[in-house]
Amino acid sequence: MSVNDRTEDALNNKVKNVMTSRSKWHVPASIVSKRTVNPIRETVFNMRAKPNPDKELISLALGDPTIFGNFKIHESCIDAVIKQLQSYKANGYLPAFGCEEARKALAEKFSTEDAPLTIRDIVLGSGASDALNLAIGALCNEGQNILLPRPGFSIYQTISQSKGIECRYYDLLPDRNWEIDLDQLITLIDDKTACIVINNPSNPCGSNFSRQHLESIIQVCETYKLVIIADEIYEDMVFGSTKFYPIASLTKSVPILKVSGLAKRFLVPGWRVGWVFIYDQNGILDEIRDALLSLSNIILGANSLIQHSIPDILFNTPDEFYQDTINQCERSASVSASVLSEIRGLHVIVPQGAMYMMIGINIEEFKGIKDDVEFAAKLLEEESVMCLPGQCFHYPNYMRITLTPPIEKLKEACDRIREFCIRHHI
Numbered sequence: 500m501s502v503n504d505r506t507e508d509a510l511n512n513k514v515k516n517v518m519t520s521r522s523k524w525h526v527p528a529s530i531v532s533k534r535t536v537n538p539i540r541e542t543v544f545n546m547r548a549k550p551n552p553d554k555e556l557i558s559l560a561l562g563d564p565t566i567f568g569n570f571k572i573h574e575s576c577i578d579a580v581i582k583q584l585q586s587y588k589a590n591g592y593l594p595a596f597g598c599e600e601a602r603k604a605l606a607e608k609f610s611t612e613d614a615p616l617t618i619r620d621i622v623l624g625s626g627a628s629d630a631l632n633l634a635i636g637a638l639c640n641e642g643q644n645i646l647l648p649r650p651g652f653s654i655y656q657t658i659s660q661s662k663g664i665e666c667r668y669y670d671l672l673p674d675r676n677w678e679i680d681l682d683q684l685i686t687l688i689d690d691k692t693a694c695i696v697i698n699n700p701s702n703p704c705g706s707n708f709s710r711q712h713l714e715s716i717i718q719v720c721e722t723y724k725l726v727i728i729a730d731e732i733y734e735d736m737v738f739g740s741t742k743f744y745p746i747a748s749l750t751k752s753v754p755i756l757k758v759s760g761l762a763k764r765f766l767v768p769g770w771r772v773g774w775v776f777i778y779d780q781n782g783i784l785d786e787i788r789d790a791l792l793s794l795s796n797i798i799l800g801a802n803s804l805i806q807h808s809i810p811d812i813l814f815n816t817p818d819e820f821y822q823d824t825i826n827q828c829e830r831s832a833s834v835s836a837s838v839l840s841e842i843r844g845l846h847v848i849v850p851q852g853a854m855y856m857m858i859g860i861n862i863e864e865f866k867g868i869k870d871d872v873e874f875a876a877k878l879l880e881e882e883s884v885m886c887l888p889g890q891c892f893h894y895p896n897y898m899r900i901t902l903t904p905p906i907e908k909l910k911e912a913c914d915r916i917r918e919f920c921i922r923h924h925i
């Protein structure tokens with residue numbers, strides 16, 4: 500057999516093998532997709548409960564302030580978008596990391612003496628979730644671990660697990676206004692720890708860390724050389740005389756990627772624009788800066804119409820608008836806390852900010868209800884009130900309610916929760 504014949508035979512065999520191995524449709528889902536889970540969806544799906552058809556459904560489950568129609572966006576935001584739409588100049592592609600006007604406006608609005616920002620320090624994403632995806636993707640490798648709050652917003656887990664990053668949970672202490680248990684946190688850190696995520700003010704806790712506590716957190720990060728991802732999407736949304744401190748304003752040495760966006764402050768979660776601010780006065784994050792730019796190429800950037808509108812949105816929205824949102828949430832917190840804290844079997848941790856309240860359930864005091872998921876399912880079936888079980892946030896025997904429904908609906912929901920508890924309490 501000639502060399503040519505042998506080569507042809509080998510090729511024919513290869514083709515035959517490929518044809519045999521590909522003779523049937525076999526389309527398994529990717530490994531990444533299989534390890535991408537949304538704990539809220541899974542927990543709620545497992546509840547398998549339907550509302551009571553005789554009672555109107557009141558959902559206290561969703562963190563979307565737009566659904567009841569009682570939170571209106573400010574007209575300056577509408578005008579800003581209309582102006583861009585009519586300009587015919589905001590319909591095209593932009594640099595994947597965000598357009599210059601938007602980044603310039605953000606730097607101008609949020610730069611302070613303690614925490615300076617330039618246009619180079621800002622990367623835009625499609626909502627704060629994409630900004631988190633960029634930050635986690637830039638800092639962490641498969642096989643490393645990331646420190647996440649418990650209870651905490653579930654998207655940190657969703658993003659990390661999908662990238663093969665191990666999630667390690669540090670505890671927040673309900674009897675200390677959800678401060679971090681720093682002694683326990685330290686036990687989680689090792690040489691594979693890539694970074695820590697801190698969410699302040701917190702979803703689901705509604706907590707707002709004191710300056711002193713933030714300084715203690717910074718001290719730990721300084722000691723262990725931990726980079727912080729600070730999810731501050733609820734920045735400034737704090738009640739009464741409490742003050743919000745951006746963590747980056749309290750350190751010059753610990754590098755911070757701050758994540759925030761338009762969703763909550765401007766009440767437009769559907770507009771899908773968020774950002775990462777890089778605070779790094781000592782050049783520790785030089786590589787990470789480039790990494791964020793590279794990763795932003797994956798989706799070619801955030802919504803261009805809204806990016807172009809950012810300068811007007813930031814500078815034309817009056818401060819009273821934010822204050823009004825905060826006042827409504829604070830009033831809702833106080834009204835619901837006053838009803839719920841009187842109910843036997845529940846304990847309320849009164850929030851200091853954001854849009855949520857966590858309620859502890861003394862589950863052993865309720866007949867035949869084994870945990871928070873069953874509690875939430877029965878509450879939905881009997882009273883048509885939907886709350887999120889604590890297990891959605893890795894925190895069993897609690898439930899989270901949202902403070903954004905109209906106050907009358909919230910009161911009605913709290914009354915129904917009281918009736919439910921009275922019926923089931925031992």
Ligand SMILES: Cc1ncc(COP(=O)(O)O)c(C=O)c1O
Pocket residue numbers: 562625626627628629652698701702730732760761762768771772773
């Ligand atoms: C703590 C926290 N971070 C991030 C996000 C995501 O924000 P966005 O809608 O801008 O993606 C949310 C949304 O509820 C949140 O509660």
